[in-house]
Amino acid sequence: MKLPRARHRWNLSPRRAVALQRELAEGIREAPLPIAPRLIAGGDCAFVDDGRTIIAAWVVWDLRDACVVEEAHVLRPVRFPYVPGLLSFRETPALLAAARRLRVEPDVFMVDGHGRAHPRRFGIACHVGLLLDRPTIGCAKSRLCGRFEQPEDRTGSITTLSDRDDVIGLTLRTRHAVKPVFISIGHQITLSDACDVVMKSCLGFRLPEPTRLADQLVNRIKKTHGP
DNA sequence: GCGACAG
DNA sequence: ATCTTGTCGC
Structure with missing residues (x-):
């Protein structure tokens, strides 16, 4: 993949870092996807060497043929601690390096974390999306900020995630009676399109397939590079 | 001051 | 994220 310069x-x-987030947040664009997406890239990270090395990977999933098109990963030294609200400074460098290794051009990128559903409206999905300059979705497993009501148990049910006067995301029940996931826009997509892509990427599991497979991949690589 | 706090 | 076993259920 050809990517913009850092x-x-x-x-x-x-x-x-906080000041930079406020600046970069102004560059986030919410817009409908240009075409019906087919290739969805799911990214995730894992850590080895007692937390000193990070493994980042992307798994590109073909929605039409329901198969993996490509996988790419990278190992890099960790240079930032985990601080709630500053997750992107810890994982984004590795995710961008891994994305650089992809040959195919995904239609949408999906990150394991929040996008706009962030205190400063600039979660990791926004950071990754802005620097990749590509449509990106934030799909997190738990809440960082905002209030919401539990969606109905039925698969596909949603409720809004709000903070102050803004709707910053949605909670989506991707599987019957299982904890919902939190969806927010990262960049160049609408919340509605993001929700559709996530639901269409789910194959009976709580997490969308691209993300689920990326999680399996980084953990598989992790065992290889033993603790 | 007291909680809450993505991965 | 990571440390960790078995266990209940489809």
Whole structure:
């Protein structure tokens, strides 16, 4: 994949990182997907060496043929601690490096974490999407901020995730009676399109297939590079 | 001051 | 994220 040149450095103080998020958040665009998406890239990370090395991977899933089209991964040293709200400074560098290794051009990227459903409206899905300059979705397993009502038990049920006066995302029941996932836009997509893509990517499991497979992949690689 | 807090 | 076994259910 041909990607834009890096716009900023990553080894910032938490304070600078927060300021950068506020600046970059202005560049996020919400827009309908140009075409019906077919290739969905799911990304995820895992850690080895007592947390000093991060493994990032993308698994590209073909929605039409229901099969994996390509996989790419990378190992890199960890340079930022986990701080709620600053997750992207820890995982994005590795995810971008791994994306650079993809040969196919995914229609949409799906990140394991929030996008706009973030205190400063700039979660990891926004950061990844902005730097990739590609449609990106944030699909998280738990809430970071905002309030919501539990969606009905039925598969496909949704409720809004709100913070102050903004609808920042949705909760989506991807499987009957199983905890919902939290969806928000990362970049260049609408919340509605994001929700459709996530639901269409689910094959009977709580997490969408691209993300689920990426999770399996990084954990498989992790065992290879033993603790 | 007291909780909450993606992965 | 990671540390960790068995167990209940489709």
